[in-house]
Amino acid sequence: MDELVLTYRGSGGSRIPLEAEAITPDNLRGKERGGIERLTLFHGNAKVPLGDAFEVKGAPSDRLRVLGDLALVKGLGQGMTGGRLVIEGDAGMHVGARMSGGTIEVRGGAADWAGAEMTGGLIWIKGDAGNRAGSAYRGSKFGMRGGVILVEGSAGHEVGGYMRRGLIAVRGDVQDFAGARMSAGTIFVFGRPGIRTGGGMKRGTIVCYQAPEVLPTFRAAGSFEPLFVTIYLRALAARGFDVGRFEATRRFARYRGDLAELGKGELLVAQPD
Amino acid sequence: MQIGGTFIEDTYAEAFTLRAARVLITADSAAWAEIAARTMTGFATSVIGCGCEAGLEGVPPQSTPDGRPGVRVLVFARSAADLQDQLVKRVGQCVMTSAGSACYDDLRGEEQVRVGAILRFFGDGHQISKRLEAELFPEAGARPRRLWRIPVMDGEFIVEDRFGVRKAVAGGNFLILGQSREAALAAAERAVAAIRHIPGVILPFPGGIVRSGSKVGSKYKKLVASTNSPYCPTLRRDVETALPDGVTSALEMVIDGLTREDVERAMAAGLRAACGPGIVRLTAGDYGGRFGKHLFHLRPHLDGS
Numbered sequence: 242m243d244e245l246v247l248t249y250r251g252s253g254g255s256r257i258p259l260e261a262e263a264i265t266p267d268n269l270r271g272k273e274r275g276g277i278e279r280l281t282l283f284h285g286n287a288k289v290p291l292g293d294a295f296e297v298k299g300a301p302s303d304r305l306r307v308l309g310d311l312a313l314v315k316g317l318g319q320g321m322t323g324g325r326l327v328i329e330g331d332a333g334m335h336v337g338a339r340m341s342g343g344t345i346e347v348r349g350g351a352a353d354w355a356g357a358e359m360t361g362g363l364i365w366i367k368g369d370a371g372n373r374a375g376s377a378y379r380g381s382k383f384g385m386r387g388g389v390i391l392v393e394g395s396a397g398h399e400v401g402g403y404m405r406r407g408l409i410a411v412r413g414d415v416q417d418f419a420g421a422r423m424s425a426g427t428i429f430v431f432g433r434p435g436i437r438t439g440g441g442m443k444r445g446t447i448v449c450y451q452a453p454e455v456l457p458t459f460r461a462a463g464s465f466e467p468l469f470v471t472i473y474l475r476a477l478a479a480r481g482f483d484v485g486r487f488e489a490t491r492r493f494a495r496y497r498g499d500l501a502e503l504g505k506g507e508l509l510v511a512q513p514d
Numbered sequence: 515m516q517i518g519g520t521f522i523e524d525t526y527a528e529a530f531t532l533r534a535a536r537v538l539i540t541a542d543s544a545a546w547a548e549i550a551a552r553t554m555t556g557f558a559t560s561v562i563g564c565g566c567e568a569g570l571e572g573v574p575p576q577s578t579p580d581g582r583p584g585v586r587v588l589v590f591a592r593s594a595a596d597l598q599d600q601l602v603k604r605v606g607q608c609v610m611t612s613a614g615s616a617c618y619d620d621l622r623g624e625e626q627v628r629v630g631a632i633l634r635f636f637g638d639g640h641q642i643s644k645r646l647e648a649e650l651f652p653e654a655g656a657r658p659r660r661l662w663r664i665p666v667m668d669g670e671f672i673v674e675d676r677f678g679v680r681k682a683v684a685g686g687n688f689l690i691l692g693q694s695r696e697a698a699l700a701a702a703e704r705a706v707a708a709i710r711h712i713p714g715v716i717l718p719f720p721g722g723i724v725r726s727g728s729k730v731g732s733k734y735k736k737l738v739a740s741t742n743s744p745y746c747p748t749l750r751r752d753v754e755t756a757l758p759d760g761v762t763s764a765l766e767m768v769i770d771g772l773t774r775e776d777v778e779r780a781m782a783a784g785l786r787a788a789c790g791p792g793i794v795r796l797t798a799g800d801y802g803g804r805f806g807k808h809l810f811h812l813r814p815h816l817d818g819s
Binding site: 344363388408446465467468469472477480502 | 518580581616642644645646647648649650651658661663669672776
């Protein structure tokens with residue numbers, strides 16, 4: 242199968258990030274190699290032809306592989322609508338932000354704002370995610386409004402902040418304010434949650450497999466066996482996201498909140514069998 | 515054509531087009547899934563009097579969305595609007611009320627009808643929707659599925675927002691003419707057992723068998739159908755009978771299927787199983803092509819089976 246391979250030549254010691262929003266399967270599909278190499282990227286305020294920053298190999302297609310130390314390469318796959326982008330290693334900030342379709346696989350970790358305000362598609366981060374994955378940009382009303390973010394490692398602060406729809410699953414720990422001010426959607430935290438989980442949430446669901454510090458503005462609402470959790474876990478497992486022992490957990494304590502807001506969100510906390 | 519001493523008449527069954535939905539009901543046990551399904555399919559033998567035809571598919575699903583035991587139900591009605599009306603009533607009154615049940619769409623159809631989207635109001639404002647993202651649930655196609663979580667007294671009732679609807683074939687049939695009531699019933703039971711192994715079909719009548727087959731029209735103007743007098747043994751001397759000598763009992767098999775091919779497979783399996791001792795003849799409801807646009811000739815199905 243045809244695949245276009247871009248190998249990052251490196252920053253040459255510069256700490257200024259490379260703005261690489263142009264690198265999406267949509268944007269590169271159907272272009273000649275010369276056209277791809279002439280695409281403009283920004284290094285600080287300097288325009289850089291893509292061909293100067295990346296070595297371009299392979300055949301143009303909607304399958305794209307990016308190699309190299311990409312921790313300072315921002316916006317990979319930003320706004321993409323389809324195709325497949327594989328990032329071999331760490332990705333810089335804003336990977337897959339505002340994407341609406343397609344798949345991004347990050348084989349390392351991802352910096353802040355991964356999948357921010359995305360509306361569709363899948364971002365699968367094999368390592369850790371930074372802060373504000375799937376959340377809203379400052380001043381925006383909503384964070385992610387569709388699609389799926391899977392994190393095999395841990396995630397930073399404000400995961401799913403202002404989330405409106407979609408699914409985020411984090412196998413490891415998350416830091417503070419997960420799901421803060423979310424208005425819908427579902428977040429799974431299989432590791433240890435940080436403080437103020439769900440703070441200000443209006444609606445939506447945060448499923449925790451380790452007990453969070455529940456805010457006083459959440460009200461305990463008994464326990465039950467939510468079938469939809471099983472449905473999600475089976476789908477995650479079928480997709481290859483290992484949920485292992487968590488699938489056996491059936492009973493969850495339910496907390497309604499945040500009562501400082503609409504109070505129709507829910508925090509589901511796994512109960513020991 | 516004779517099979518096992520039974521004569522297969524050179525005729526055809528006439529079937530017609532209805533709209534179908536396929537409902538997957540799960541529960542804590544197979545027994546409870548079946549209770550919900552059987553309750554939902556009660557009083558659903560004929561679109562003429564019941565508003566829909568419904569029944570349990572004999573082949574159980576390989577897997578279910580929640581991993582619990584499940585039963586598939588096919589529901590047939592005249593139009594998508596009728597189907598929506600029937601599904602809302604039957605899922606609402608018979609499945610939602612059944613302990614531990616959940617109800618999913620199991621048919622990607624040409625069109626969709628709203629079911630959970632209407633039943634959700636039972637939640638009185640406490641219902642919650644969950645959209646199943648296409649990236650995790652690719653079987654849904656481009657349109658993401660939506661589940662409703664409706665709070666009920668044993669937890670939550672999960673029901674799909676919309677159900678797929680597809681054109682389907684209803685009214686495939688054949689008649690079993692026996693020397694005795696016992697022989698005809700035994701043959702019909704054999705046919706039912708054989709058809710149960712065919713996916714995509716149901717036998718909507720009690721036990722899969724019809725004893726009161728009907729003909730089109732009646733001497734009474736208000737009735738669109740009346741007893742199939744040519745096949746009633748007690749009317750042998752009152753009307754022009756269709757019963758050969760020696761036949762004292764007739765039973766009918768009615769088959770509804772998702773596709774013409776499903777109905778053909780079921781008819782072939784049922785016809786072959788019904789042949790045997792005490793069965794004089796197998797025939798079908800031939801109305802001269804006026805009843806339905808789908809014609810199922812009996813003999814070619816047996817040749818090919």
